[in-house]
């Protein structure tokens with residue numbers, strides 16, 4: 001293809017490997033996929049470490065591709081970011097997830113409020129309609145802003161100037177929680193945290209993985225302990241990702257982490273599974 005700008009893949013090279021062609025194919029198929037609603041969302045429970053109760057869920061998007069089967073977000077989110085389609089795709093995810101959360105709320109009011117976490121691409125922060133879209137989606141669904149948490153990666157916010165933080169501040173003022181995702185991978189200045197409108201730290205999976213070794217390196221433990229202490233002193237709650245064993249959960253509870261997410265509790269799954277988990281939890 002003739003390159004008309006920086007946003008094109010080169011496929012003229014006959015040696016182009018299958019991967020490049022697939023990337024190209026996936027990229028060009030994205031708009032139709034969105035129009036045909038080939039995407040779907042799985043929900044993974046967020047669990048209160050203190051008592052094991054389900055607090056909510058993170059929405060994780062998948063693409064049910066007619067030829068390639070179910071594709072993980074790592075395969076297509078970067079392509080959607082590259083083409084700008086991440087904005088309508090992100091809006092679709094937010095709308096679906098918020099409506100789902102509202103439905104859970106209505107189906108079992110007695111199970112306590114279930115929160116919904118939705119990932120926000122850094123590209124969406126640059127989109128001027130982010131705040132108004134979010135307000136509209138919340139209002140249409142009837143979900144209260146306090147039940148929504150938007151996850152933004154630490155790397156997206158490192159060195160972010162005030163213009164980039166402004167939409168997040170506005171959302172935070174409305175009561176939407178902002179989580180700093182993949183925390184610990186971005187070398188951010190810890191003192192910098194004070195300046196960000198975040199209320200949740202999501203400790204990256206690499207920390208949890210370190211706790212799978214036995215014996216656990218005491219330095220690793222002290223690092224997590226330090227981060228948790230700092231987070232709590234700044235009034236942030238701490239969520240840990242990638243909890244795969246009961247031993248990890250015990251350790252992380254002892255270290256003072258608040259919320260956990262991982263295969264030990266449940267893999268991402270269809271919305272009804274979360275409903276069941278939360279219900280069992282409320283009854284038992």
Ligand code: C2E
Nearest residue numbers: 060061072073074077093119120121242243244261262263
């Ligand atoms: P993330 O936000 O860090 O999400 C957590 C990832 O860890 C998910 O991968 C989840 O399935 C996986 N995971 C959960 N528990 C465990 C565990 O115990 N062990 C291990 N090894 N993995 C676990 P997934 O669903 O493939 O998503 C990958 C990434 O794609 C996400 O990472 C997020 O950055 C991105 N993503 C997913 N959905 C969306 C979306 O709607 N919008 C945007 N912008 N990004 C999304």
Ligand code: CA
Nearest residue numbers: 058119151181
């Ligand atoms: Ca996330």
Ligand code: CA
Nearest residue numbers: 181182202241
């Ligand atoms: Ca994460």
Ligand code: CA
Nearest residue numbers: 181182204205
């Ligand atoms: Ca991650």
